[in-house]
Amino acid sequence: xxxxxxxxxxxxxxxxxxxxxxxCVPEKACFFDIETTGLSPKVSNVYLIGAAFIRDDHxxxxxxxxDDYVSEATLLDAFAEALTDCEVVIHYNGTTxxxxxLTRKYIEHGxxxxxxxxxxxxLYREISRFCKKTNRDAGRKGANIFQTENLKxxxxxxxxxxxxxxxxxxxxxxxxxxxxxxxxxxxxxETRENLCASLLSHNHDDLVGTCLAxxxxxxxxHRTNEPELTLSETEAVYxxxxxxxxxxxxxxxxxxxxxxEITCEKDTFTLRIPLYAGTLCHYFSDYKNYFYxxxxxxxxHKSVGSFVDKDHRIPATAANCYVKKEGTFLPLSAPPxxxxxxIFHKKNAPKGACYIEAHSASVEMISFLL
Numbered sequence: 001x002x003x004x005x006x007x008x009x010x011x012x013x014x015x016x017x018x019x020x021x022x023x024c025v026p027e028k029a030c031f032f033d034i035e036t037t038g039l040s041p042k043v044s045n046v047y048l049i050g051a052a053f054i055r056d057d058h059x060x061x062x063x064x065x066x067d068d069y070v071s072e073a074t075l076l077d078a079f080a081e082a083l084t085d086c087e088v089v090i091h092y093n094g095t096t097x098x099x100x101x102l103t104r105k106y107i108e109h110g111x112x113x114x115x116x117x118x119x120x121x122x123l124y125r126e127i128s129r130f131c132k133k134t135n136r137d138a139g140r141k142g143a144n145i146f147q148t149e150n151l152k153x154x155x156x157x158x159x160x161x162x163x164x165x166x167x168x169x170x171x172x173x174x175x176x177x178x179x180x181x182x183x184x185x186x187x188x189x190e191t192r193e194n195l196c197a198s199l200l201s202h203n204h205d206d207l208v209g210t211c212l213a214x215x216x217x218x219x220x221x222h223r224t225n226e227p228e229l230t231l232s233e234t235e236a237v238y239x240x241x242x243x244x245x246x247x248x249x250x251x252x253x254x255x256x257x258x259x260x261e262i263t264c265e266k267d268t269f270t271l272r273i274p275l276y277a278g279t280l281c282h283y284f285s286d287y288k289n290y291f292y293x294x295x296x297x298x299x300x301h302k303s304v305g306s307f308v309d310k311d312h313r314i315p316a317t318a319a320n321c322y323v324k325k326e327g328t329f330l331p332l333s334a335p336p337x338x339x340x341x342x343i344f345h346k347k348n349a350p351k352g353a354c355y356i357e358a359h360s361a362s363v364e365m366i367s368f369l370l
Contacts, residue, residue: 008059018214026054028087041104093124145254280344287321329355
């Protein structure tokens, strides 16, 4: 086994920003990526494990490389030792491949699984969830709010300003590693070193991309500072500024519902929601306790309705047990938790989109719904 170490070429400000977004102190986090000779751990081997660690204002990378066919266990032991003081391992879609693969290998070699003692943060799953949640609210199933062709690591890297240039696919890396082993036993040292450098470079770029992708956590759950809510005659504007000098790595704008829009730019998160002006209905759930008055097109409680002439009242149903109100309303993606805030719907749509009176809106209410 050979061990290679160097420093990741990330700006100190970016390293600091990534550190602020992690679920633990930066020094307790490990970004990692692996290279294998196949997809199945039963019939293939891991030949390279790369790990990046935050150290003050920079990131250090360590790569464990199997330069023979018998170093796999040594590789696994070295990586497990590096995780001894870690609390979180961070990866890009490692939940699907990297972690299950290594776990199987640790079991195969009779070693304890180090992943049982650390938290796992899958950056790919976090941004995928964010897209799905946003798409659901916006009614745009399958849309990608980042406006990229996909969410692959190399695609998101470019969005974050990193272009690795010439690169190799996983299949090509397997071929290169096979050639490396052939050249080693043929004693072609210069060719062998060049092949090794290509493999290390590919893994190195995967680590750079994974570390940079940590910034995407800003979009999946922005950190509140002192959010503000302002109301005009036509819209509600919710703004939130990132704390601690954090900034969004790129501007983002997407639809968050019918005519609603979210923007993330510089250090500010802005949600604009158009208000609805008109007449809406507040429905009563216990309709059996109400009468419906056809002449007034409204429902009244039986304690009051019993005084109305029987010819001008009928038992209320779920469809007509409402009172109407004219005003300016704020549409919501879900009802607020507080039962003190009356919910309104459009007539004949008691289970449709919900609204509250605009003056009832609060910062806390919108923060919860985000």
